[in-house]
Amino acid sequence: MSHTLKVNDVTEVTHNVRRIRLEKPDDYNFTPGQATEVAIDKEGWRDEKRPFTFTSLNSDPWLEFVIKVYPDHDGVTEQIGQLQKGDSLIIEDPWGAIEYKGEGTFIAGGAGVTPFIAIFRDLARKGEIGNNRLIFSNSGEKDIILKEEFEQILGDQFINVITHEKPNGDHLFIDGHIDKAFLNEHINHFNQHFYVCGPDAFNNGIMDALKELGADPDGLVFEE
Template sequence: MPEKVKILTTKQVTHDVISFITEKPTGYKFKPGQATMVAVDKEGFRDEKRPFTFTSLNKDPHLEFIIKIYDDHNGVTRELGKTGFGNYLLIEEAWGAISYKGPGVFLAGGAGVTPFISIFRNLREQEKLEGNKLIFGNKTEKDIILKKEFQEMLGDNFVNIL
C-alpha cells in the first residue's frame, strides 16, 4: 500500500534539480543508497510511479528526494516541478541494491549521484568519509548537484569532470 506524505518544503538545488522534503511515515526505514517508487498524489498521476532515491538519513525526522526535472517532456518530473508545499506524494517501500561496501572510488553522472548523497551523508555522521573519492561528471558547472556540500565532505577527493 502506498503511503501518502505531505511535501513540507522544496528547494532549488540547481537550475533543473529540486530538493523535496516530505513527512516521514512512522517507523519508515531505508538503507543509504536505496530508492522507492514515487507518484504525485494528483488526478491522472497517482498510477504514474517513478523511482527516486532517498537523500536524507534514517535519523532525520523527514524524507528528502533530490529530483532532476525534465521539463521538455510530459512526464512525472515535469509535474513534480509544479508540485510543492502542501501537495502530497505517494511512496512505497524502500528497495535497491546500491549500498556502501567500504572505501573506494564512486563514479556518478548528473542525477545519478543521488544514492551517493545519502551514503556520504551517513559516512559523515559516522566520521568515516576518509578513503572515499567521488568522480562526478556533468555537462556544465551549473549542473553540479550539491557542489559545496561534496567539497566540504570530500575536499580533494571530490573530482568534477565537465
C-alpha cells in the first residue's frame, strides 16, 4: 500500500547527509531496522523507488529517514537533497531483515549505519544498551553520521575507523580498514551476534572474515 506524505522538516546532518521528517499515517507500524521503498512525488520521479531505512521509532509522531545525497549521480538522492518542507514523498509498506536479536557488535560502513540508528535509539530509550558496540567505518571524520548522538548513547562502545585521512580524534578513532586482522584485534570473542551493513563489497568482506574467525553464521544479521 502506498502513502503520499508531506515533508515536515529537512535538516543537514553532515555535508552530504540529510534528515527528512514526514507526517506519519495512522496505523503505520514498523520495527527498528526496517526499511521501505521511497519515491519522490514529482513528475518523472514517482516510479523511481529506492529503499531507505526508518531512523525514527514507531512511537515517534513522525517518520524519519537519514539519507546520503549523491549530487553527481543525477538520481533519486540528488533530488532528495533538494527537498524542502511542504514537498511530498511516496512510501510503501515496511520490510527488512535487520532486527535486534541480542547483544553484539554492530559493524557499519558509511550510510550503512542507518538501520542501526533506530535500533540504538530504541535500546537507549529502554535503558538496554548493555554491552552492544558500534564499529563505524568512514572515509573521513566529516563523514561520520550522528557522531555526537552515538557518542552520547554508546560512550567508549562507539569506535570510529577512518580510512582515507589521519584521524585527529581520541582513542575511539582508529586509522585503517576493517578486515580480518582488525576484527581479530578489536573483538574479544566471536560467540556473539554481529550486525553488518554497508556497501556489498564491505558486507561480503566482513562476513567472510567473521566466519573465518569462528563467528556462528546463524548469529550474523544483515540485509540479504
